[in-house]
Amino acid sequence: MRMRHWICAAALSSGLLIGGVAAFSAYATSVEIEDAKKQVSALEKEKKKVESTLSQLEGLKADTAAYVKKLDGSLSSLAEELEQLGNRIALKEEEIDQAQIQLESAKREEEHQYDSMKLRIKYMYENGQNNLLDMVMESGSISELLNRAEYVSQIAEYDRKMLTAYASAKEQVAAREQNLEKEHGELLVLQESTQAKQASMQKLMDSKQKELDSYNSKIAMAQDELDQHNADIKAQEEQMRRIEAEMKRREEEARKKAEAAGKTYTVSNLGNISFKWPCPSSSRITSNFGDRESPTEGASSNHKGIDISASTGADIIAAADGEVVISTYSYSAGNYIMLDHGGGVSTVYMHCSKLLVGVGEKVTKGQVIAKVGSTGYSTGSHLHFGIRSGGTYVNPRSYVSP
Structure with missing residues (x-):
């Protein structure tokens, strides 16, 4: 507003100077040139203030731009980290799926072995006496009898070992599945934490970007104001040149009039x-x-x-x-x-x-x-x-x- 006041005042005084030259004395132009000098001085002070503000804004803009660049790098790192976490989670889910398949297979093997053993035990129980008599009667020697008895014992031992092995395999697969589920849960928690960090950083990034846009806008306004100051200073300096020229013209005119009248112009x-x-x-x-x-x-x-x-x-x-x-x-x-x-x-x-x-x-x-x-x-x-x-x-x- 003050700038507009200066411009209006300059325009008014300039207009009066040009429109009413005949009515003004040389002293009038002296007042006007003094006034113009003061305006230039004031404009120069305002210009320095704007230049200082512009410099500060440029500095703030540079700092903010550097911070935005740093945030952008951090966001890129977080995005890469999230992508890696996603891959690890997907791989872990595949491992869990495989473990579940293996667990189901181990359960089926255990159940099958258990069912087979139950059938053999039932058969041996139901036919135990007859089988023992047949084994004794049909054996050609003591050695053959012992071999047949050992065979029956080995079958029973095999059933026990297989059942134990399948049960152990099932427990191992179940434990592995449990560990995989735990690791999967930890990865999900890490993913959620990273996503929250990313969202927070993105919010900060958006805020800083708005701040950067604001600095750009303020810098543009300050530059416009600086350009206006330069234009006003130039206009005032031009007015001073016109006033000085007018003063010289009037002084010369007064001298010539005095000489033409055969007089000396005195104060x-x-x-x-x-x-x-x-x-x-x-x-x-x-x-x-x-x-x-x-x-x-x-x-x-x-x-x-x-x-x-x-x-x-x-x-x-x-x-x-x-x-x-x-x-x-x-x-x-x-x-x-x-x-x-x-x-x-x-x-x-x-x-x-x-x-x-x-x-x-x-x-x-x-x-x-x-x-x-x-x-x-x-x-x-x-x-x-x-x-x-x-x-x-x-x-x-x-x-x-x-």
């Missing part, structure tokens, strides 16, 4: 002009003529007048008879009036709340021409009063007092 003696105190309601001076500490940013440290503290709306009067050559708004002076008293002498009245006379009007000493205010570069309600002679500001207190 009036200030001692011959009787000035009246410009603010009847107050005699309190808050800032004297000359070097001072700048009261506010943009205000001059070389004070070319005196500041008279007064209430807003208090009368401001013409210090001497003269013609209004400026009645306008300035970026630094606020609403102000300049009176031409002839002979290169002029007075200026700044920071007014209201202007009551216009360019070209004739005024008399003591006539109310404006109201006290605090417009432009100002820290409070007051009148800045200045006297110029021959293009140079002089100390008003040497020529006027309350």
